[in-house]
Amino acid sequence: MEFSKVEPAYTSKDGCRLVWEGKGEDETDTVILSKNELDSLVEILKKDVAGRVHLEDMNSSIMVNSDVTQFTLQDHRQLEADTFELQKKVLEFVKIPHEPKYVYISSKEFYPSVWVRKEKKKDEKKFAPKRTPQKPSLLQAILSSKPEQKDKAVQTDIFKIFATRRSTRKFDNAKVESWKIDKILAAADTAPTAGNFQGLKIFYIKNKTTKEALVEAANKQPYVNAPVVLVFCMDPSRVNLKFPQEILDKFSLQDATLAAAYAQLAAAGLGLSSIWIGMLDEKKIQTILGTDLRPSSILCIGYPDKKRPPKSRRKLKELIEVIK
Ligand SMILES: Cc1cc2nc3c(=O)[nH]c(=O)nc-3n(C[C@H](O)[C@H](O)[C@H](O)COP(=O)(O)O)c2cc1C
Incomplete structure (x- = not known):
């Protein structure tokens, strides 16, 4: 595992993330430094001297030596970085x-x-x-x-989204803001996929004629002609794993389904509603979209004509069987 880069901290405008990367996709490690910790490290690195930075948990520290910098972290493996590399990257980072x-x-x-x-x-x-x-x-x-203006409909508490989401088959004509569409697509992109190979493709349908053709291909369900229409397709050819084709197909179906689910939740969080369409004619949709990829679902999104309460579910106890 080698020290690779310095990134901005996600949660604060100050401080930074020091990132180590190894050969495998999961082989990464990160040390997050607060503003004060980063300032102390920069001071030592600028002077080009040896020195120690005590981290705010009072038990961890960074020892800067002339050759190697050692990160001794509480409840964590020891990390090392080549001091020259660290100096170069950290000082470059703080310039901005x-x-x-x-x-x-x-x-x-x-x-x-x-x-x-x-x-x-x-x-x-x-x-x-x-x-x-x-x-x-x-x-x-x-x-x-x-957004430039606060949108009161936006909900960021994921459990509130779970608790209030409800499908809609009647959409208001209101246009869905493009920043919301971007967020929905980005949310879909964050879904886990088998081996991280992203065995899926999303078709974002803007064209009215195509939407109408999709209505036809989805058992004439009229609400498929929604303000935002996303067709989630499986792409097993992207799943570069040495498993039987049947498994790769299953992986890509799960990849496409998970991405659609993330998009659906993101839409709900953005004050929108959606309907998931599984009743579709694969062949017709392939022809409409001009693709060989098999569609798994269509997600139709828009503002609901009215807000409805969530549907009930069977008792949680009935859903779950505990194997002791
Ligand atoms: C796999 C799957 C396939 C679905 N297919 C359709 C469909 O073809 N047409 C439709 O109107 N709704 C479809 N739905 C939407 C469900 O009917 C809806 O999610 C369900 O009634 C629960 O309502 P809720 O989403 O408001 O909780 C589908 C949902 C899923 C998960």
Whole structure:
């Protein structure tokens, strides 16, 4: 495992994340430093001397030596970084102000895109003369983006979303804001997939004629002609695992289904409603979309004509059988 990069902290504008990466996809480790801890480390690295940074838990520390920097962390394995590499990357990182950045999301043809707003901070010149802001990844940018005006319908408590979500077959004509669509697509992208191979593809249907054709291909269910229509397809060819085809097909079905479920929950969190369509003619949809990929579900999203309470479920005790 090698020290690889310094990233902004996710939860705070200050501090940072020091990231180690190994060969395997799960072989990563991260040390999150607060502002004070990062400032102390920077002070030592700038002076190019040996020194120790005591971390705020009072039991962990970073020992900067001339060759290797050792991270002795409570209840965690010891981590090491080449001091020269650490110095280079940390000092490069702190050159850039990591203020929270608002993100503009534009309407776009086929794929979400974001622009980071240039911040007009009064002290920006003094603080950072000729620095280009660090660009977040598209996915991170969309996930962390906020609308310019607060949207009261947005719910971020995932358990409240579970408790209140209800499908809708009658949509209001109101247009769904493109930032919400971007967030729904980004949420789908965060779903786990077999081997992280993302054995799925999402078709985002904007075209009215295509939506009407999909109504026909989905047993004439009229609500498929919804403001936002996403067709989730399986793509087993992406699942690069040495298993029988049958398993790869099953993985891609699960990948596509999970992504649709994440999108459905994201839509609910954004004050929207949806209907999941499983009753569909695969062949007809393949022809409509011009793809060989098999569709697993269609998610139709929009503002509900009225808010309905969630449906009841069988008793939780009946759902679960405990094997002792
Ligand atoms: C696998 C699956 C297939 C579904 N297929 C359809 C469908 O073809 N047409 C439809 O109107 N609803 C369909 N639904 C929506 C369900 O009827 C709906 O989710 C269910 O009644 C529970 O309601 P709720 O989502 O409000 O909790 C489907 C849901 C799932 C999970």
